Amino acid sequence: MGKIGPIMMIAVSAALWGIIAIFVRKLALLGFTSMEIVTLRVVTAVLLLGIIGITKYPGQMKIRFVDSKYFIGTGIFSIVLFNWCYFTAINQMSLSFAVILLYTAPTFVVILSYLFLKERLDSRKIISVIGTLLGCVLIVGVSFKDTPSINLVGILTGLGAGFGYALYTIFGKFALAKYRPFTVTFYTFLVAAATLVLFTNLIEKRSMLVNAEVILYGVGLGLFPTVIAYLLYTKGLEKMESSKASIIATVEPVAATLLSVFFYKENFGMLQLVGSVIILLSVILINLPKSTYNINKNRASA
Template identity: 55%
Template structure:
């Protein structure tokens, strides 16, 4: 069972990411822009991680060398800030379906980048799983070939969201060679917060944070689909290849679709069910080693 724990951590973190709409929709209805919600997310996450560090991870809050901050510029700015900017821009220009599909080109980016930078092998199973996850995301979001809003620029920006999403796994793997999952997660959101605050000017809406609803939503957004999710994902990443982790994490859109149907009454038809099957099938396939499942006949079976 222990050998499946890293995959379970990653899947659990991704499932919590899929719950983010519960918080984002409410904050959007109150009057926050997309990038302001991103800023709320990273700032509240950094706050919770700081408190956690003070009580339980004081040693892990220290960097052995300050120039290692470059890893967290990678995970915090080049990944968290960059992919959110590209994601929301594509959503506004080309629609939610196109934005989600282009975001989930991330496993393909991770597989290629892991080959060049992490020296991970690309085998037939990984390639099939990557194509299956992309197909699954296309089916889930109900991709229509007749979409006329997709321009060359918005397409490239959408691919940028997939690249930015993938970079967390790549930079995270390098950072984990020197630091714990807590350290990586804390400095990721600390750096992202420092980068976002001047651009979003959240202090101009400080009066909204005086209400109980906004405060609760903000803290919930920072804790559940952010701090807990990233700690689980990063913990699983410690013992999992980057390309496999990215494929497992595509369970996120499945959870998001279930919440969309159950909570927001969104449509979920045959194509969406097939998409969920494709994604879950690839998650299972990439983690099952057939050779290890075989039991030699001369050794018998032991409990």
């Protein structure tokens, strides 16, 4: 596969996450709440993954019960916690601040990877994390008029969203030591789906679920920014450090911004351009060969 393969997998998965608005906006217009859309997403994903597993990977459908802790981590503490915290934060403060707090995820991944996965914490990672966070701030755009909307609940749940987002990478790395990427992805969404179905009212809207548009956008949501994206991300994560994968995945807001420009004719100003460039440079920096980085650093200090 080489070094470029995992990088491309992570980048493509992030780009697919960036197109999620196409499906979410349509399903919202069709009458679904935010958490119902999340539930529809994970239930559709687990059904699609189940079909793929039975027909193509039957041997990868088995896990040991003792290892279910990893999938409780990726499914509940990541997928469910992240979504609940994120939507709570949106209701507590402006969307821009909620998005920025969500993208503290690479910071959490770098710290947790250092503590639990014994990955190195070097200057490149620190600079890249700062760069991606700054880039997200510029892309999203923050107005000082929004400052009064900031409150403690919003900050805590926003950081909780970033933390939950980060936990998929950490728990996923532990799970990948024992299982293939397909197995990790399938059981992540199986646990998340079982949990969310219990705590949402999606079942009460079963009559809406047979609507042709709901089926089209529901399957699209479950397939492209979910099944394909998570399979690619998990496969890429298998071959690289958690901290690097998380930083590369911050190309997601760049993809989302480009989508908003071309599909929804939203504004794209100089700040968004600068933010996108900073994120891409941060991704390039984290993937530079160590020798190249050291040569450049030595030149800069000469």
